[in-house]
Amino acid sequence: MMSQEFSVHPPRIATWLIGLFTSDHEAEAIPGDLLEEFSHLASKSGVAIARRWYWRQTGKTITHLAGGAFRSAPWFMAAVVVGGFLLHGFLHALPGKVLSEVTDRYLAFWSSHFQAYMWVLNGMMIAHLMASLLVGCMVALAAKGREMVATVTLALVYCGMGGVALVGAALVWVATDRPMNVAWLLWAGWDPFAIMVGGLIVRTRRAQGRDSLPKPLGMTGV
Amino acid sequence: MSGRDYLGEFEHIILLALLRLDDRAYGVTVRQEIEFRTKREVSIGAVYATLDRLETKGYVKSRLGEPTPERGGRSKRFFQVTAKGVVAVSRTHRALRSMTEGLDLVRSYA
Numbered sequence: 001m002m003s004q005e006f007s008v009h010p011p012r013i014a015t016w017l018i019g020l021f022t023s024d025h026e027a028e029a030i031p032g033d034l035l036e037e038f039s040h041l042a043s044k045s046g047v048a049i050a051r052r053w054y055w056r057q058t059g060k061t062i063t064h065l066a067g068g069a070f071r072s073a074p075w076f077m078a079a080v081v082v083g084g085f086l087l088h089g090f091l092h093a094l095p096g097k098v099l100s101e102v103t104d105r106y107l108a109f110w111s112s113h114f115q116a117y118m119w120v121l122n123g124m125m126i127a128h129l130m131a132s133l134l135v136g137c138m139v140a141l142a143a144k145g146r147e148m149v150a151t152v153t154l155a156l157v158y159c160g161m162g163g164v165a166l167v168g169a170a171l172v173w174v175a176t177d178r179p180m181n182v183a184w185l186l187w188a189g190w191d192p193f194a195i196m197v198g199g200l201i202v203r204t205r206r207a208q209g210r211d212s213l214p215k216p217l218g219m220t221g222v
Numbered sequence: 223m224s225g226r227d228y229l230g231e232f233e234h235i236i237l238l239a240l241l242r243l244d245d246r247a248y249g250v251t252v253r254q255e256i257e258f259r260t261k262r263e264v265s266i267g268a269v270y271a272t273l274d275r276l277e278t279k280g281y282v283k284s285r286l287g288e289p290t291p292e293r294g295g296r297s298k299r300f301f302q303v304t305a306k307g308v309v310a311v312s313r314t315h316r317a318l319r320s321m322t323e324g325l326d327l328v329r330s331y332a
Binding site: 025 | 248249250253265266267268270271274275278286289290292293294296297298299
């Protein structure tokens, strides 16, 4: 019985996702509780049912942990997300400003080297992505222990804005027959992803640092 | 006495589960006890989010147990209701009893 329990593993992606959203306080207990129940359920009702249960628990648990992070420090979380939004706006404007300065100064050069100009444009898009990655890292660093909640929230804000921009561009396209700048929209769609990757990098680094510390024993709270 | 001294429904249920389980109260047993008695599916995240809130309020204290192999070498986090928590449960109970006194809930509202 016991050997069967240990040969079955819960879904790795679900376990990884849970690990991203748990605070230092819950990093041991929640994955341990889920694994314990998963093992019992797998031996009692079968692996497929246990896996489904695990995924259901993962979804609900992440929702509750994210909600809990906002409920426990609503003003702090709002400040971190708004700060990230403003920083993103500031950093995103920089590559464009630099590019326009350069193109204005060397207009004659660019007009005869169009391919180089296109290459610089692509470089600017990459610079935008790097800026988003940096913003994700900064937001995660500021959100101490709630890295993924803060960066996912900021990414969702940009997803919402991207969705509105896409609908707007589609409406303009239908109304005026002016083609959409699909390439630019696709690049902009990577922004939320880059922000989350930034959060993921900081979160992973913090988790590695936490795992290397000795585990405390004894009472907490009152 | 301020309104914040009263417990929310799930907070109340969690504290009652901790009192029932006594020194066996950790995430798995609390979740299963609530599911068994209330017949509603509860996520481990909901249990921990509420327990953390109760710990912040001083109604609950926790300690880490020894790591066990069945949990992949992870420790259990045991919870215990504090004296302040017991007072909060009693107060909420009294308030509910007082509010339901004289109401024939089964016949009138079922």
